[in-house]
Amino acid sequence: MKRAFVTGATGFVGSALVRELLNDGVRVRVLVRATSSLRNLEGLDVETVCGDVLDEEALRQGLCECDVVYHVAGFYSTCEEDAPFMYDVNVRGTKKVLNLALEAGASKIVYTSTIGTIGRPEDDSLPTEDTEFNLWDTASHYARSKFLAETEALVLGEKGYPIVVVNPCAPIGPRDIKPTSTGQRIVNYLRGKMPSFAPGGINFVAVEDVARGHILAAQQGAIGHRYILGNVNGNLALADFLRLMEEVSDVAPPRVAKASVGTRARAKVRRLLLTAKKPAPAQAGHRPVALTCDPSRAIEELGLPQTPLENAFAQAVQWFRENGYV
Numbered sequence: 001m002k003r004a005f006v007t008g009a010t011g012f013v014g015s016a017l018v019r020e021l022l023n024d025g026v027r028v029r030v031l032v033r034a035t036s037s038l039r040n041l042e043g044l045d046v047e048t049v050c051g052d053v054l055d056e057e058a059l060r061q062g063l064c065e066c067d068v069v070y071h072v073a074g075f076y077s078t079c080e081e082d083a084p085f086m087y088d089v090n091v092r093g094t095k096k097v098l099n100l101a102l103e104a105g106a107s108k109i110v111y112t113s114t115i116g117t118i119g120r121p122e123d124d125s126l127p128t129e130d131t132e133f134n135l136w137d138t139a140s141h142y143a144r145s146k147f148l149a150e151t152e153a154l155v156l157g158e159k160g161y162p163i164v165v166v167n168p169c170a171p172i173g174p175r176d177i178k179p180t181s182t183g184q185r186i187v188n189y190l191r192g193k194m195p196s197f198a199p200g201g202i203n204f205v206a207v208e209d210v211a212r213g214h215i216l217a218a219q220q221g222a223i224g225h226r227y228i229l230g231n232v233n234g235n236l237a238l239a240d241f242l243r244l245m246e247e248v249s250d251v252a253p254p255r256v257a258k259a260s261v262g263t264r265a266r267a268k269v270r271r272l273l274l275t276a277k278k279p280a281p282a283q284a285g286h287r288p289v290a291l292t293c294d295p296s297r298a299i300e301e302l303g304l305p306q307t308p309l310e311n312a313f314a315q316a317v318q319w320f321r322e323n324g325y326v
Contacts, residue, residue, distance in 0.1 A: 003027040005066035005106075007053055007097060008073030012176045012183070013112065013168060015040035016211035017070060022046070024215070031062050031073070040175050053093030056100065063104040068218045071097045072112040074149075076142050076181075083141040090145035095152055102161055108218045109163045111153040115203065115228065115291050116143035118167055126235070126294040129167070129226045138289075150226070157224025164221035166214055169230035169293060172312040173207035174319035186316050189245045190326040194254045197238040200290025204241075205231040206307035216302040230295035231306055248314040 004021050008014035009030035021028050022044060029047040032038065051058020053073050063069065075082075075089040094111065101109050118127045119134040133139075133147050150165055157163040176183035182204070185195035213229035221227060236244065242253040298304040320326055 002067045003029060003065060004068045004070060005029050005031070005062050005101075006070045006072060007031045007062075008071075008112070009046070010036045010038060010040050011072065012040075012178065012180050013171055013207060013210055014070075014072040015175060016171075016173070016207045017072060017214050018044060018046060020208070020211040020215055029062055029066060031058065037177065039177055053089060053097055056096060059096060059100045060104070063101055063106065066101075066104065067107050069097070069101040069106045069109045070112070070214055070218070071101075071109065072214075073097075074112070074146065078140065078142075080141075086141055087145045087148070090142075091148045091152070094149035098153060098156060098163065102156070107162060109153075109161075110214050110218050110221070111150065111163060111165050112214070113150040113153075113165050113167045113226065114143065114146045115167050115169045115230070115293055116140070117147040117150050118228065118293060120290060126292055128294045129228055129297055154224060154226065160223065162223055164217045164223060165226035166217050166221075166298075167226055167228045168210045168213070169203035169205045169228065169234060169295070170291065171207035171210045172204050172309070172316050174315050176207075176316065176319070177323075179320075179325070183316065183320070185241070186245065186313070187320055187325050189242070189254070190249060190251060190317065190320065192251075192254050195241070197241065198289045198291050201235050201237045201292040202241075203230040203234040203291060203293050203295070204236060204309055204312070205229060205234050205295075206305075206309075206312035208312075209305045209307050213298055213302065213304045216298075216304060220302060222301075227298040227302060227304075228293050228295045229298055229304060230293050231309060232295060232299060233306075234295075234309060235292040236309075244309060244313055245317075248310060249317045 004026050009018050018028050031049050033052045034050055049058055049062040075086050117133050119131040121127055153163050153165050170182040188195040210229045217227055
């Protein structure tokens, strides 16, 4: 029986991947930090190694006799003071995982990047895996660190090492315990708050599809290539998101004219709603912040599942409600 090694297994995407692997009959070994919550792994038959991606001893122990490696772990923060640690974990940690995995003889390594490392075309068309990253000047430290780590993975892949990169879009579904920034949008909506949103839109995708996409990438992904894990119908503007949330939750969108909302806040909400109908037009030399994409390659080459967004959003809403988030 094959054995897989998964970093980041306690997280939203990582734990979904673990469940998919176990359902496939794969033995799973996970790397878990001493401070990590094990809530998403409760009841799952996995081998556990305590450590992090900067701990070579723990990595060697975890990688021993594993056929496939899924490096899902990463550190995300919007705080400027966290930037040095973010580069350390996301870049130096990725180098360690990849090199030690190759040293251990892994037959396939899947590195989890992000849609944030996909650039934006000059003509404002939907980007694909072939769109080079051109957002360095405006990107967050998280996106920059993931771009640098992804580059390391792709360079090794170009040299013939068995590495494939996946670029997940915004995952939606149950067990988003933190929650992620994507899950927080749903929670905020359910609490009657206007969620933050990229002006140019976001591609949403069921977390189970993202997890399955990792496995498909390991099984048949082309070495040295990257695959966007998204939904072909998942590119939503804010207005689309609000309509979908109302449909699956039976909760009306946040009202612009609530008496408790101040004048400046109401003006901000109005601007959001006005610009939500379509992606904001790009100004000279600038592009609207957007996380939309064309995920056709993963659908056509890997057979990436396309769970209807209504199902994924409904499951997420139900889980957040049942677990006391709203």
